[in-house]
Amino acid sequence: MVLNKSIQLACPLDGQSLSLHERCFVCANGHSFDLAKQGYLHLLPVQQKRSKFPGDSAEMIKARQRFLNAGFYDRIADRLIKTLRSHMQLNNDSCLLDAGCGEGFYLDYLYRILLADGVQPGLVGLDISKSAIIAAARRNRGITWLVASNKQPPLVPQSVDVIVCMFGFPVFDAFKKILKPDGKLLLVEAGPQHLIELRRIIYAEVKQAGLPDLSAAEQLDFELQAQDALTYKTAPLGQLQIADLLLMTPHMFRASQEGRQSAAELDQVELTVDVSLRLLQLNG
Ligand SMILES: C[S@@+](CC[C@H](N)C(=O)[O-])C[C@H]1O[C@@H](n2cnc3c(N)ncnc32)[C@H](O)[C@@H]1O
Ligand SMILES: [Zn+2]
Structure with missing residues (x-):
């Protein structure tokens, strides 16, 4: 795991800065966290966990990775990447956090494009699912991967330039704390037509x-700076890909047995992708 100089990690127990000694991160109060041999750092104390294995399961992560x-x-x-580039200058001193990064597809994609341009900012991906972070660390060793929660991202206050949160669970007050002023x-979120063809099959009523709503963010001095939507039709998905998509999204859990059965019987489908990108600026 690479620790770019622009990344300032914080102890999840007391918020003190963490510094690296050999393969161990330590804070001034003597808490220490070993770098896992797979190349990630576990910064999620038991008291921040609601279950033994929080977040997406290993099976969901594998399905998402195959699909992506x-x-x-x-x-x-x-x-x-286009949205980030049109609103900010990412350079080697920047710190970007992907909060709820899953198995790291988007952060890895960003890393490669920036590297081709000779730019290497500090990239941090965190996810509450250990399976997700193990898969992410396998994908790319040049990124800092953390098992941690969006509720208490273990980064030093006011040290992060930009947070991306994709199909995830934003926690605005925690994000505000670690962002620079x-x-x-x-925020990258599903729009109203996202996967509509599949939703019509698996639900009796769509x-x-x-x-x-962004009022909670606005109360914390986030202001909507830009909004964009991306809509397109996918190439045809076969049966295995439909199964992966159902497994990697929350739809699987909400659909009825008959709905899932109808989706499983599809041979092929082209789906609408409808995604919203909302860029919020902190006015601190
Ligand atoms: C729908 S997935 C999206 C993953 C990734 N951003 C992507 O688009 O491929 C949501 C992710 O949020 C993670 N997650 C759920 N609760 C979380 C929390 N409190 N903090 C951090 N990650 C969380 C899950 O483990 C899962 O990987
Ligand atoms: Zn500590």
Whole structure:
């Protein structure tokens, strides 16, 4: 695991800065955290866990990795990078956090594009699922991977330039704390038409939910700076890919038995991808 100089990790127990000694991160109060041999750091104390294995399961992570590696969401990654680039200058001194990074597909994509341009900012991916972070560390050793929670991201206050939160669970007050006073938060969320063809099959009634309200963020001095949407049709998905998609998304758990059965019987389907990108600027 690489620790870029722009990344300032904090002890999850008392918020003190962590420094690296051999393969161990220690704080001034003597708490220490070993670098796992797979190349990640576990900074989630038991008292911050609601269950023994929080977050997405190993099975969900494998399904997401297969699906993303097949390229169906590459255009989302491209748009993510385009949005970041049009609103900020990422350089070797920048620190970017992917909060709820899953198995690291988007952060790895970003790493490669920036590296090709000769730019190596500090990239941190955190996820509450240990299986996700083990898969992420296997994907890319040049990124700092943490088992940790969005509720208490273990980074020093006001040390992060930008947080991306993709299909995840933003915690605005915790994000504000670690962002620099003029930091940014990019929310990538499912839009109303996202995977609509599949939702029509698995649900008796499709709910047309709008995007989550931002008033909680606005009360914390986040201001909507830019909003964009990306809509396209995927290449045809076969049976295995449909199964992976159902497994990697929350739909699987909410669908009825008959709904899941109908989806499993599909031979092939082209799906609408509808994604919203909202960039929030902190006015601290
Ligand atoms: C729908 S997945 C999205 C993963 C990734 N951002 C992507 O788009 O491929 C949501 C992720 O959030 C993680 N997660 C759930 N609760 C979390 C928390 N409190 N802190 C950090 N990650 C969390 C899950 O383990 C899962 O990997
Ligand atoms: Zn400590």
